[in-house]
Amino acid sequence: MSGSSPELPIVVLDALMPTAQRLVVNRRGSMVWEVESDRGHYAVKVGHPIEATADWPAQPWTALAPAREGAVLHRLGRDDFAYGEWERGTWNFQPWHEGPDLYRLWEPCRRNDRPFEPHADVALRCVEALAELHAKGWAHGDVQPAHFIIGPERTHLIDLALARGGRIPAGYDFPFRGCLVHYEAPEIARSVLATGGAEPTQEADIYALGASLLISATGRRAVEYPDDAPRPVQREAVAKGRRRPVKVPGELGELIEAMLSHAPEDRPTLHEVKKALS
Secondary structure, three states: OOOOOOOOOHHHHHHHOEEEEEEEEEEOOEEEEEEEEOOEEEEEEEEOOEOOOOOOOOEHHHHOHHHHHHHHHHHOOOOOOEEEEEOOEEEEEEEOOOOOEHHHHOHHHHOOOOOOOOOHHHHHHHHHHHHHHHHOOOEOOOOOHHHEEEOOOOEEEOOOOOOEOOOOOHHHOOOOOOOOHHHOOHHHHHHHHHHOOOOOOHHHHHHHHHHHHHHHHHOOOOEOOOOOOOHHHHHHHHHOOOEOOOOOOHHHHHHHHHHOOOOHHHOOOHHHHHHHHO
16 A cells, blocks of 8 residues: 555455545545445444654554444444454445535534524434434444435444444454543543543433534534643543533534533433434
């Protein structure tokens, strides 16, 4: 694989024999392809370690993330997927889900000229997707707008590499050190600041869902901090609860406000959110 022209690992090419492929994501430590083959339509994820730079420490866990997600999918009883190793890390493939993510779908809500009101039925579908995972005893750990794919028939919750709820092979496991801070619950932020790690919980997922709905509907983060603030400064703001007002109209706004409660025990359950949205 060359630096300027990433290629799928040979083991994946042999397994899928693509008839078409498109590189969708190429970021630090992670690549995602959309692949079509006679076998089906797949998302292929390939991980490799992040080397240290002047601005970032080394991150070896990114090499393990695709295989860890594959192990989670196995524990959840999913089918039509596979995972394994390649020379620089691990990979997985799983069914491709058509549709926009939550943030892209609600782009009209964020227009300055004629904003649309966010649809409660879309929020309900996101709640149902997360509730399905929680009902199996798992916490997602990385809930964010990009991980809700709003399909024509159902909403899919994707990117399960950080999920916790069952045994993962030791060779593919790694500690949870927080997620994207915009969606991190205060208790997670405090734990990461204090110890360098945390334990994902379903209550933290509910906070992250509220933050995801808020930023998708308004373009504004739940917590106020400078855009260029270092990660620890962002987490300090989250841990201290420097919340912005929730400016989403109607009952959805009230639900988001409750989901973003500082204390986990004050947040509504997904059952309560579903009942209100229904």
